[in-house]
Amino acid sequence: MFKKIVGGVVALSVLALAIFLLIAWEPSIDPISTPNPGGFSEEQINRGEVLAGLGNCETCHTTAPNKPLAGGRAMPTPFGTLYSTNITPDPKTGIGQWSEEAFARAMREGITQSGSHLFPAFPYTHFTKLSDDDTSDLYAYIMSQSAIQAEPPENTLEFPFNIRLLLAGWKLLFFDEGRYETETSKSEEWNRGAYIAEGAGHCSACHTPRNVLGAEDTSKAWEGAIINNWYAPALNTSNRTPAGWTETEAYKYLRNGGSPFHGVAVGSMADVVHDGLKQAPDSDLRALSVWLSDLAQASGDQQASANSVSAIHSAHNNQSPSTMMGEGERLFTYACAACHYNEPDSTNTLRPDMALNSAISAPTPINLIRVTLNGVSLKEGLPEAMMPGFAHALDDRQIASLLAYLRSTHTDQPAWTNLEQQVRDQRP
Ligand code: HEC
Ligand code: HEC
Ligand code: HEC
Structure with a gap:
């Protein structure tokens, strides 16, 4: 009896292996x-x-x-x-x-x-x-x-x-092998955008989290993920930026590397924009933007949303140093505000507005820490602009208090934890 069972198990295993090899070969x-x-x-x-x-x-x-x-x-x-x-x-x-x-x-x-x-x-x-x-x-x-x-x-x-x-x-x-299938309920332009995003552009390879076996977790499609030690923000409605990714802003970002109502493309996204999309015709980038703004469900007056969030923090920017409370606020005023200050109605890509930037509202501070430490090179963001790094000017504790200040005053998101340790971990 026992022999029979073992024999059966062995036979089944050999059969399973044979089937697997047949499929795998x-x-x-x-x-x-x-x-x-x-x-x-x-x-x-x-x-x-x-x-x-x-x-x-x-x-x-x-x-x-x-x-x-x-x-x-x-x-x-x-x-x-x-x-x-x-x-x-x-x-x-x-x-x-x-x-x-x-x-x-x-x-x-x-x-x-x-x-x-x-x-x-x-x-x-x-x-x-x-x-x-x-x-x-x-x-x-x-x-x-x-x-x-x-x-x-x-x-x-x-x-x-x-x-x-x-x-x-x-x-x-x-893995599902197969060509792109047209979504008949959507426009031709949307389909072109989706074809580029899902196919050649492989956007979700970075913007969708992966499971333990390294496959994209489709139940969390487009919800944002950490890749190459950068955070690729959510591109669907979970994106936390106050001014949504409308077609116009998505196009500016993908074509030039920055949008006044968001910020600039740094890290791996700078490679995507400046090496990858550079040769693509305008029609393709417009199609991608149509698809992207639909995914983000973005619409509305960008300047109006920008003004309403900027009003919240401009009160902080206008204080005189003597009335400032914390170290973070003082550091921001001396080290950053001169370049990162926008008058209402003149939101400028060359001075990314901290309240509008995904780096500040993201669930992880990685991008904000890396930009603060290393700055933005000429190869990233807008090719004509750069930002100096503060790795030598500020220590870990100072950067942590500056970033905690930005998080608490410029967003309605919960505080980041272990900031000082996270800054230390990102030091080059
Ligand atoms: C995200 C990184 C990445 C991108 C983007 C990428 N590849 Fe690769 N590619 C790899 C890696 C890694 C391997 C090796 C995989 C392995 O060893 O199993 C590879 C392997 C290949 C191979 C197999 C070559 C061989 O000798 O076995 C081909 C062909 C290829 N890539 C073509 C392309 C083309 C064409 C593109 C652009 C349309 C591209 N790859 C974009 C990472 C990439
Ligand atoms: C190699 C990884 C990678 C690929 C591929 C990639 N991205 Fe990104 N993406 C990122 C990273 C990292 C960021 C964050 C950059 C930053 O903070 O400036 C980002 C940022 C963005 C943003 C700005 C989001 C925000 O809220 O600030 C948009 C929009 C975007 N990507 C669209 C795309 C599209 C469309 C594609 C495909 C054509 C794509 N990405 C492919 C890594 C990638
Ligand atoms: C000398 C001017 C200058 C100073 C000082 C400065 N920045 Fe910037 N910053 C810029 C410019 C310009 C850009 C856009 C760069 C580009 O497009 O290439 C930028 C971009 C950024 C971004 C956007 C990154 C993205 O992914 O969109 C963040 C975040 C940022 N700066 C934070 C800071 C912080 C924090 C400080 C203070 C510690 C600071 N900056 C000081 C000029 C400056």
Whole structure:
């Protein structure tokens, strides 16, 4: 009897393993000799370049500016470090021997030319939504770039996360392969925006929190998440900024890197705006803005909302130093207010209004701490503007009291906890 049960369990396990291996196993696609870039039309390559920008291929696949797409960028995960691969057309170390079919399979199913499963740090969970034409244009663009010989460092993922076959199980749970499906109740422009956001732009890869296995938690879609040690704010109605993300403001932010009623794009979002969206035509950014303002359910007079929140804190800004109470308030007046002060009705992108900025109303102070410590470089925010960092001018306790002051006077959100420790943790 006992023998029979054990036998049954063993047989079932072997069967389950066999089924799993059958699902997990993928064939290799025959290598080709590297395509001649002359074989692609210039229009196709140009369209591919815009898509590569939207997809931030270069941001993730480049470590040195003189070796674009040659890979090697470290992607720290809770399970170890993964490195991006060389996607230049180099036949040995890059993807020069990948046919268009192999490339399309990688983009859509996360499988290499030889049949291994790819980690979802490569956002194929989004790229799978790209149309046939767009995938083909991307291939043309990638295959027309200079071939660079470069081998990325070995991944340092811990067992069992280093077993690529197991990714087949991850995919069964969390991955839906398939092209973008038009939402018929919405306009064509909205659909274009959603197609870019969900597909090439992979916006939710940063703006949606992930579960313990690294998959986007769809029950919390667009609710904001911490990524690369920056906070990517909620883009839906949970966004706490007082003036919502209307179509006009979203467009200004995505096109130029800043909106007077919000603030500027720093950190990873600066890469998205200044490297990624730079080549995209206006029509695409307008479409993204239509989609975004619908997601945020934003409308109304931005200047009026700005004036009403500014009125609350301008009372603080106008006090004379002798009547100021706390250290935070004094520090803000001396260190920040000269640049961060707006007259009513003249809200200015060059002087982000603290009461309107998501960094101050966000659930985590990470962005505010990082901007206060390191400032805003010329590569971030508005390209013509910068902000000095205060890492050397102020100590942890001073920054903590300054930021606590901003939080309590410029928002109606609960105080942040452990601020001083959090400032210390963010010191470069
Ligand atoms: C968020 C970072 C990120 C972005 C953005 C990104 N990739 Fe990747 N990509 C990776 C990582 C990491 C890998 C390696 C995954 C692995 O080893 O399993 C990878 C692997 C690949 C591969 C498989 C290559 C191989 O040799 O196995 C291809 C093809 C690829 N990416 C193309 C692209 C293209 C095209 C774009 C832009 C449309 C892009 N990637 C954008 C991170 C990224
Ligand atoms: C690589 C990660 C990443 C990707 C991809 C990304 N974002 Fe962001 N996003 C961020 C971060 C981080 C911030 C916060 C930047 C700041 O505070 O200036 C941000 C901020 C924003 C904001 C401002 C929110 C606010 O309330 O201040 C908007 C709007 C936005 N992103 C839209 C988008 C759209 C649309 C896309 C896709 C085209 C996108 N993001 C893709 C990381 C990302
Ligand atoms: C010399 C002028 C100047 C001073 C002083 C200054 N800032 Fe700024 N700050 C700026 C400018 C300009 C920007 C926008 C930069 C850009 O667009 O590139 C900015 C941006 C910001 C942002 C917006 C970041 C975002 O994601 O939207 C915050 C927050 C901020 N500053 C906080 C502070 C704090 C706190 C202080 C005082 C400790 C301070 N600033 C002092 C000029 C200044």
